[in-house]
Amino acid sequence: MNRAQAMMNEEALGWVIRTRDPEFDDWDAFTIWLEGDPERAAAYDVLMAADADLADMVPAEPVVMPVAANDPGVRRPLRWIGGGAIAAALVAAVSVGLLSRSDIYSITTRPGETRSIALDDGTRIELNGGTSLRLDRKNARFAALDAGEAAFTVRHDAANPFRVTVGDAVFEDAGTVFNIVHSGDATRIGVSEGKVIYNPQAEAIALPAGRALSDGAEGLRVMDVAPQAVASWRQGQLIYANAPVGDVTQDIARSLGVTLAATPGARAMRFTGTIRLERDPSRFFAAAAPLMGLSAIRQGNGWLLKEGDGSQN
Template identity: 25%
Template structure:
C-alpha cells in the first residue's frame, strides 16, 4: 500500500479486514496458515496494526455483553457459545450502522467507547458521560456507555472517580473479580494483581468481590473502604483512619505509615516493572515508613538495605528479593 491519503472506502476496507482477523484469530478452528496471513496483512501498513488493536479493545468490551435471554430470544447454533456470538456481532456491527443501532436499543452495544492509559504521569480524563477520572501512573481503563448503564473496566493501576450523577444509568466499575456500582459520587479504586481497595470519599457505592455472585453487594459510606482479592466471597469493610494517605498519589506521593513490608510492597510494586519479593515471614514483618515520590520508587528499592536490616538478592526470574539480616545472638 502506498502513502497516499486513504479514501473513506479504503479506510472502511481496512476496518472490515481488522474485524475479520479479530474474529478468525479468536476462533478455535483458526489455522497456522491463517495466522501467517494475518501477520503479513498486519505488517503491510501501520494502519493495519492500529485498527486491529482497536478491534481487540472492542472484543474485550463485548465480552461483558448480557445473555440474550435477558433481552430478546436469539437462535444460535449450539457449537457457537453466546459469548463468541455476541462478540462477533459487536465487531461486525462496526461496519453495520443499523445493527449497531439495534444493539444499542437492546442494551447489547455501547454508543460510546473510550480507552485511556497513564504511563509516566498522572492523567486527568473526561468520560463521554461527563464523569471525571484521574489516572495514576501505569494505569489503564476503558469506558463503555450502554443504554441502561455506564461501564468502566479498570485493567490495571489506580483511578479516582468523580461520577456524573444519573440515577437512571448506574456507573459500574469492574476491578479484578468484583465491581463497584454507583449513580454519582467520588471514590478511589486501587488494584494490584488480584488485590483491590475501594475508598469512598463522597456519596455511597455498592461493592461486590465476585461479579458472578447475585445481589447488589455491600454498601460503603464516606470515610470507609472495602478490600477484596481473588476468591473472597464478600469484601472486607473498614473505617478509613483519620490520617489515611491513600489519595497522596494525586500529589505525586506514596505515604507509608509504619507498614510491614508485607503490606507496603504491594503499594510499591504497583509502580515497578520488576516487583520486589520477600524471602520469608520474618522479612515481611519488618516495618517501613516515609513519604516517597511515585516517580522515584525504583531508587527506593536499591536504598532499602541502607535504612532496614535487609539485603537484596535476585531470584531466577530477575526479581529483587528482600532478605532479613539475622540478628547476632548476645555475647554471654
C-alpha cells in the same frame, strides 16, 4: 472472527441475557464460566456496556413459545432459550455491531506515568502508573479496570449510576470519590467521599466514605480507611494503616516505575505510616526502607526489600 471467538461471544451473550433477568440467582455457575478463560470477562463487559443497545434489540416482555394441545409442559419465554432464533440473531448483531466497534477503547499508562481523563458526563478518572483501562465513547457511565490503579471522581446520577467492572466484580457509585487497585487476582477499593456498592446484583456491599474492601487470596474483607489515604498517590505520598508490605511493594513499583521485589518475610510484614514519593530511587529507598523496618538492595535494574535495617549489607 474464528469459530472459538464466535462461540465465546454467544456464551457471553447468553450470560448477559440471563443475568439481566431479575430472578437470576445462578451466580456460582456464572463465576465458574468467567474464570474458565480470561477473555470471557472482556466479552461479557463489552456486552454489559452495550446494555442500552441490547434493550432495543431484546423485547421488553418475553415472547412465549406456543405449546401443543397434547403437551403438558410449561411454557418458556423464548427470550431466555440459549441457542434460539432470537439469541442467534443477537449474537450476529453483537458480533458485528458491538464487539468489533471502535467505541470501546483502551487507555494505558507506563509504570511511573500518570494521566487524567475527563469524561463527557463530568466524571474525572486519574490513572496511576502501569494501568490499563477501557472506556466506551457511547456510554460515559462505564469503565473497566483491567490492571493497575485508578481514582474516580464521579458525577452522581441516581437514574444512571456509574459502574466500574474489575474482573468479574462490579462497583457502582452513589455520588463518589474512590480509588481502585487491581493486580493479578486481587482487588482493593477505598472510598473517600459518597458511597460505592460492591456487586449490586450479588453481595450488594455498601462502602461509604472511610471504608475499604479487598478481594484476594484471603477472601473478601471490609475495613476502615482514612479518607485522606484514598488515592494519596495523587499528592505524591502513600498512606497506610496496618497494610501488608506486599501491597505497599506493588504500590511503590507502580508509582515510581521501578522493578521492585520483596523477600517472603518482608512481604508478610505490615506497615502503618506515610511514605513520600521521590523520583530518584536511591533517595527514595534510603528514606522509605528504614521507615518500614526494611533494607533496600539494588539488584541490576531493580530493587529488593528485605528484613532488617541493612547494617550487615
